[in-house]
Amino acid sequence: MTCASQPPTFRLLDARTGWEQYTGADGPGTENVVGFDDETGIRLAHQGSAPQGPARGELLPWFPDRRLTPGCRPCAWYLLAPGPPRLLRRDVCAGDWPPLWPADCAPDPLREPVSVAARGHRVAVVESDRVLVWRREGAQLAGVIRAERPRWAALGPGDEVLVACAGSTVLRRFGSAGRPRGVLRTGVPGEIVGLRTGPGRTIWLLTDDGARLRIHQGGPGRPFRTASPAELAAALPPSTLLSADENGFCLREDGPDSTVTACFTWQGRARDAVPPATVAYAPTGSYLTGLIDSGLSRCRWHRVRVDADIPPGTAVAVAIVVSEDGRYEDSDWQTAAHGSTDFLVDQPPGRFLRLRLRLSGDGGTTPVVRRVRLDFPRTTSADLLPPAFRQDPAADDFTERFLSLFDASLAELDRMIERYPALLDPAGVPDRVLPWLAGLLGLSFEAGWDADTRRALLAAAPALYRRRGTPWALREAVRIVFGVAPVIDELAADRRWARIGESAGGAGPGLGAVRLSGRSTSRFRIGGSALGAAPLRAFGDPDADPLTAHAHRFRVLLPAGSADEDALRRLVERQAPAHTVGSVRTGGAGFVVGSRSAVGVDTAFVPLPPPVLGGERPLRLNRDGVLRPGPQGARHGVSVGVASAVGVHTELS
Incomplete structure (x- = not known):
């Protein structure tokens, strides 16, 4: 119910305000309908032991069977087979499952493998008391992680390994070499039966509390919360796994002309293709509310609106009954027309209303009812007409219902006008609205920019427009798009x-x-x-010449690998002032400080060693030989930050 100080004018039935379920002495009024605490809405129950869902088959593309994991390349998969060789790999979209290691260079055989995980070129196998991590797709053993009863592992960014143990919802963090990095307490109920990592160091968990499967999302510094399958699908791309059972599994693969289904046993041998199992829903379900009190005696209920998704093959039937004292007959129910989710109440005045929903489907899909709105008391534009138009009760009823059609259209327009300012908020609009909003501000997006980058550009547009043409604006635009602050070299200042x-x-x-x-x-x-x-x-x-040689010229410098040079050039051309000429430059494949080398620890910038002629290993004079200092004195090393910028225009080779 609305919390405004005015008298109530509507009642909402949804997950936030409550669905007002009937709990009479003759039994519950709900059958085969679940999701009353789910913000996505109520729906038909799953058949089987977990009616709340989601079903395990729905989540296989994101949480595969523990014996399977996708690799770094398309159509690449790893499989834990029952017998030696234990770990198999399918590297292309055709052929068999060869062993990961050839017989002549295979490591020690795996003992009691539990699950397998992969990310990029790293592979991890979970055993009963340890986790083995390999780099280079199994070519190099990176480390052995000791843990008590590990069951699941996930490889995260930054060479991190997450391990979930049996009987615990605490995630243990390690480096690939096995060094502990701490623990992450999730606080989720049930047992972890699936573990994934996503962009932005996001961690996804699949738990089973004995009654239903739940998806949780969180990460370091962020509490874990329950997520929906739709959120999971939007955050992580699905794999090509279609189905898995005790006999084997099936993958979707690209054939020469079309997409084909390839099925295999758990030993990696091909088998006949089987159709993927469909999620089974109950064919019908019903939901009945209790007596909804308007608080008004002889209240004239006005309108019923049902917000629902009704896929083909499904239906939602709506019925209501109004009474003054809560008593009614079966013949008093008003049933809406087939397929109607917005209709006027045609009932005698009464204080109480009861609503009934009947959901039906084909077993493979289900309708979803997100919200029901009940408007009261009846207020239409007929109240503005002179009394002469309302003297006849029959004509008055027709006039009210007729004008309600126009009132509904005008109310929709009023809501659109009220919500229009929200469409100008980059943080609140859907992703598909971002290009339209950018068109209003005169911005253009690259095809490869994600939604977060586009929202950040829209939010920064006022500041960028105020200071457009300045080094700050150009630097800020590059930072937002590519995530790194560039160096802007104005050539006129280097005369x-x-x-x-x-x-x-x-x-x-x-x-x-x-x-x-x-x-x-x-x-x-x-x-x-x-x-x-x-x-x-x-x-x-x-x-x-000293004044015009480099006038109105500048150069944008970025470290190697931080940005696409063509995309950077297009961005600089759009942001640069019209009277200037800008160029871009990214570092080469030279020395990168902070990646594999540490200046002052294991790397020294020094002159060439003095030549030594003769001896057991005589020096051969060439470009690396120095007999004596030249006319400009001895050669000095590189001074980082003074005359050189490592990774931008200095290359050590």
Whole structure:
């Protein structure tokens, strides 16, 4: 019920406000309908021991059987077979399941394997008392993790391994080499029967409390909460696993002309294809409310609206009855027309109303009722007409029902106008509305940008427009899209024309490679340049060269591998001022500080060693040999941050 200070004008039936289920002495009024505490709505129950669902077959594409896990490449799978060789791999969309390791280089045989997991090029096998982790798809054993009764493992980002043990909902965190990294207390009920990791260090759990399966979402620093299958499907792409039973499993694979179904036994041998098992729902179900009290004597109930998804092959039948004292006959029920989910109440005035829903399906799908709204008392635009139009009761009833059609349309328009400001909120609109909202602001999106990037750009659009054309705006746009702050090098600030700098030894002012006077080396000048020593240019003023050579030029620098260079170039072209020329540059495949090397720990930037002629290993003079210092003094090493930027324009090779 609404919590406004005015008299109530409607009642809601949903998961948040309650469904007002009937609990009379003659038994419950609900049969084969579940989901009263689920915000997605009520639906037909599953057949079997877990009527609440979801069924295990629905979740196989995201939580496969413990003996199966998808690999890093399309159609790649790992299979724990019952006998040696224990671990098999299917690497292409055709052929058999060969052993992961050839017979001549196989490691020690696995003992009592429980489950298998994979992510990228790492593979983990859970045994009864340990977890084995390999890199390079089984070519290198990374570490052995000791644990008490491990059952499930998941490989996360940053070389992390999550382990779930039997009888516990605590996740233990390790590195691939086996070093502990702490524990993560999930606090979820039941037993963990599935473990997955997703983007943003998100962890997905599948638990079984003996009555139903539940999906939970959480992560480090975030509490775990119950999630729906729709949220799981939106966050993680499904695998090609179609079905699994005690006889084997089936995969969906791309054939030469179409998609085919390939089925195998648990030993990896092919078997005849079998149709995937469909989720079985109860064919019919009913829901009956208690007496819903309007609080108004002789209340004229106005309208019933049912918010529902009704797939083909399913139906929802709605019926109501109104009474003043709660008593009624079976013939008093008003049943809505077939397929109608919005209708007017055609009942005598009464304080109480009871609603009945009957759901039906074909066994493979179910209707879902999210919400029911009951409007009262009856208020239409007929109240604004002169009394002369309402003297005849029959004509008055027709007029009210007729004008209610227009009132409903106008109410929908009013709600759209009220909600219009919410459509301008990037954080609240659906993903499909983001391109439309960007069109209003004059933004254009790349096809590869995800929804979070698009929302961040829309939220930052006012600040970007106010400071467009400045280095800050360009730097902020690149940071939002690619997740890394660039270095913007304005070439006009790096002019070396007629400039006195410090000498190499830091002893004071000294002349560098730029001439302060003398023959010109930038272009040919009669009487001032030697023939063949300066280029011929037939435009511009030679005296203005120091000011115009790099004017309105800038360069955007990013570390190697941080962004697609073509996408970065398109973004810079859209954000750069019209009178400027920008270029982009990403680091090469050289030295990257922080990935595999640590400056000052195991890496030194030093000059070349002095040459030693003769001896057991005489030095061969070439470009790496130095007999004596040159005219500019001894050669110095690289100073990170002073004259070089590691990963941007410096490459050590």
